[in-house]
Amino acid sequence: MTPPDRPTTLPCGTELDELTVQVVERRSPRDPEHQAGCPFCRPALAELRALWSPLHALAEEEVMAPAGLVERVLGQIQELDYTGGRAIIATTDGETAIGVRVVAVIARRAADSVNGALLVMSRASTGVEVGAVGRSIVVQLDLIAALGMHLPTLSAQIQRAVREHVTALTGLTVLAVDVSVVEVTEGIAGS
Amino acid sequence: MALGLPGGWNGAMPSEQLQADDSVLVRWAQEGHSEAFEHLLRRHRVPVYRTALRLTGDAHVAEDVAQDAFIAAWQSLQLFRADSSFATWLYRIVVNRARNSYRGTRDIPVDDVPLEGFHPGADAEAIAREGSQRVMSAIVGLPFEQRTALVLRLFEELTYDEIAQIMSITPDAVRGRLHRARNQLAKSLGGER
Numbered sequence: 217m218t219p220p221d222r223p224t225t226l227p228c229g230t231e232l233d234e235l236t237v238q239v240v241e242r243r244s245p246r247d248p249e250h251q252a253g254c255p256f257c258r259p260a261l262a263e264l265r266a267l268w269s270p271l272h273a274l275a276e277e278e279v280m281a282p283a284g285l286v287e288r289v290l291g292q293i294q295e296l297d298y299t300g301g302r303a304i305i306a307t308t309d310g311e312t313a314i315g316v317r318v319v320a321v322i323a324r325r326a327a328d329s330v331n332g333a334l335l336v337m338s339r340a341s342t343g344v345e346v347g348a349v350g351r352s353i354v355v356q357l358d359l360i361a362a363l364g365m366h367l368p369t370l371s372a373q374i375q376r377a378v379r380e381h382v383t384a385l386t387g388l389t390v391l392a393v394d395v396s397v398v399e400v401t402e403g404i405a406g407s
Numbered sequence: 408m409a410l411g412l413p414g415g416w417n418g419a420m421p422s423e424q425l426q427a428d429d430s431v432l433v434r435w436a437q438e439g440h441s442e443a444f445e446h447l448l449r450r451h452r453v454p455v456y457r458t459a460l461r462l463t464g465d466a467h468v469a470e471d472v473a474q475d476a477f478i479a480a481w482q483s484l485q486l487f488r489a490d491s492s493f494a495t496w497l498y499r500i501v502v503n504r505a506r507n508s509y510r511g512t513r514d515i516p517v518d519d520v521p522l523e524g525f526h527p528g529a530d531a532e533a534i535a536r537e538g539s540q541r542v543m544s545a546i547v548g549l550p551f552e553q554r555t556a557l558v559l560r561l562f563e564e565l566t567y568d569e570i571a572q573i574m575s576i577t578p579d580a581v582r583g584r585l586h587r588a589r590n591q592l593a594k595s596l597g598g599e600r
Contacts, residue, residue, distance in 0.1 A: 233586070240589055241560070267596055270538040275562050277539060279460060281452040282470045289448055289477045293441055324442060337440040358435065399431060 226256040239264040242272070303388050305351050314386050316353070323355045323393070326381040327374045332365035334401060336374075352389045355382065356396070363400045371395040429493040437484050444484070448477055451494065454563060455501050461558040462505040464547035472508050476501045491572050498563070499573045502555050545595035553588035556581055 224232050228250070238245055239261065251257045294317070303319070305312040327336040337358040355378055361370055375393040382390050429450070435443035455476055459469035479500050487496055546554055552574070559570045560581075567578040574581065 236589060270542045274539045274542045279457040281456040285452055285473060286448050289474055290445055292478050293481050337435055337442050
């Protein structure tokens with residue numbers, strides 16, 4: 217025999233579905249005074265809270281992203297985006313090719329380390345594009361700076377740091393470091 | 408001798424809490440700056456992975472879904488038109504990838520048919536507490552569209568309008584799916600008490 221359907225409305229007139237949504241979504245009651253004193257709502261609410269408490273416990277569990285997720289995604293993106301642009305250093309022993317992306321990373325890391333540079337985007341291109349050949353490089357940086365910094369001074373510090381470190385680590389000739397300050401902000405929160 | 412970078416740089420990226428909003432980072436990422444996308448990735452990795460985990464119930468599948476979703480986002484970033492928030496757009500991709508993970512690997516119907524007999528994978532079982540595991544099994548047993556509405560509402564705390572955007576349905580349809588999801592979940596949870 218099929219059991220009778222459960223009533224959808226309590227004897228006090230309150231819809232069970234309304235109480236269910238209230239409990240499941242942890243909303244405030246529409247009529248708190250009634251619920252606090254109602255002999256039908258109170259046990260119904262107690263039963264619903266017990267039923268749904270495991271769901272709430274699951275919702276409160278902290279979930280951490282897997283270690284290495286970001287790095288794996290970035291690795292795949294780099295493979296997808298690799299364009300093959302590179303600078304060449306020729307010696308009597310042979311040639312060394314350095315991808316412009318490598319130069320861009322070195323430049324960005326160097327610029328990041330300058331106090332007042334909050335976020336740096338870097339691009340590099342081989343000197344061929346500006347009329348030089350082989351081992352010359354041009355670096356372009358977009359920058360979010362800390363509000364209150366003297367921007368020409370900050371830019372000069374970044375240009376010096378980038379030029380020094382790209383030259384030291386790659387042996388390439390840095391023709392230019394172009395800095396574009398695209399935004400200023402209060403700083404870094406929560407760190 | 409190894410040459411160091413200035414200022415004691417230790418290989419860490421600048422804080423992921425940088426106060427540049429998503430729209431600025433998206434604009435830069437659309438211009439080809441993968442560094443900007445890296446910030447978006449770090450900022451959204453937890454909700455993306457958590458959504459994938461709650462939709463699939465399997466840590467390994469969720470990791471693949473999250474990874475695929477971010478790569479798909481990068482590849483289609485030029486199509487993002489800011490008529491929704493970046494987060495909403497990203498949720499939509501995650502949901503689609505999670506749906507495809509069922510279609511691709513299990514050949515299980517994903518809409519309006521409960522996934523009977525499916526249980527979370529071994530990793531999820533290992534890390535979940537018993538109560539959570541029971542709930543997770545019940546959630547994964549819901550039809551995919553009901554499960555999506557429930558996960559986005561209860562775990563991600565999105566509004567009905569946001570869920571409607573993500574699922575390409577009306578807010579009333581979201582209410583309907585949540586209603587059915589609650590009813591089925593109540594049966595699953597109540598039946599085991």
